[in-house]
Amino acid sequence: MxxxxxxxxxxxxxxxxxxxxxxxxxxxxxxxxxxxxxxxxxxxxxxxxxxxxxxxxxxxxxxxxxxxxxxxKDSAGTSAGAGVLTELQQQLENWVRIAHQAGLDDEDMKALLSAALARKVSKK
Missing domain, CATH: 1.10.10.10 (Winged helix-like DNA-binding domain superfamily/Winged helix DNA-binding domain)
Structure with missing residues (x-):
């Protein structure tokens, strides 16, 4: 908490x-x-x-x-497989590490993620 x-x-x-x-x-x-x-x-x-x-x-x-x-009760989970989620989490943790090394704090990273989500980055 x-x-x-x-x-x-x-x-x-x-x-x-x-x-x-x-x-x-x-x-x-x-x-x-x-x-x-x-x-x-x-x-x-x-x-x-x-x-x-x-x-x-x-x-x-x-x-x-x-x-x-x-x-x-709810099964409203993601349709992505466990392997995909694990890989994405590893990539995200690496990105967070790089962002911290670059001097960004948690709020900076949240703002970047929010901005990317707001732009609805296209699916490839």
Whole structure:
């Protein structure tokens, strides 16, 4: 959790879960950690975790099964294969390393990525 940023912790947690589903790290049927487990691992308030899980349930991403836990419901992941995602992540990490060496900070890199996405760089 980025405590210095302006985004509330529950939103950060929601985005982490959504990204994990999108990237295929979490798949439909996968059980999420309990709120207590998340609290122990991250130090966020239990109500924060429950709020994030509830919002994701309302959005159709998660399903709460009484007595069993919270499970991934949504399969709105990427259609790219695991190998492609791994290669792209390696390329992106290399780009971040080069950008840091060039003196860019995280906000500079986010701005560059946002600008590239806004231009909707054409698919090849």
């Amino acid at each position: 980025d405590r210095a940023g302006g985004m509330p912790p529950y939103r950060q947690l929601m985005l982490q879960v959504r990204d994990a589903v999108r990237l295929g790290w979490l798949k439909p049927g996968d059980r999420l950690p309990t709120a207590r487990e998340v609290v122990a691992a991250s130090g966020v308030n239990q109500h924060t975790v429950l709020k994030a899980y509830r919002e994701l349930e309302l959005a159709g991403v998660l399903e709460v099964r009484q007595g069993s836990g919270t499970f991934v």
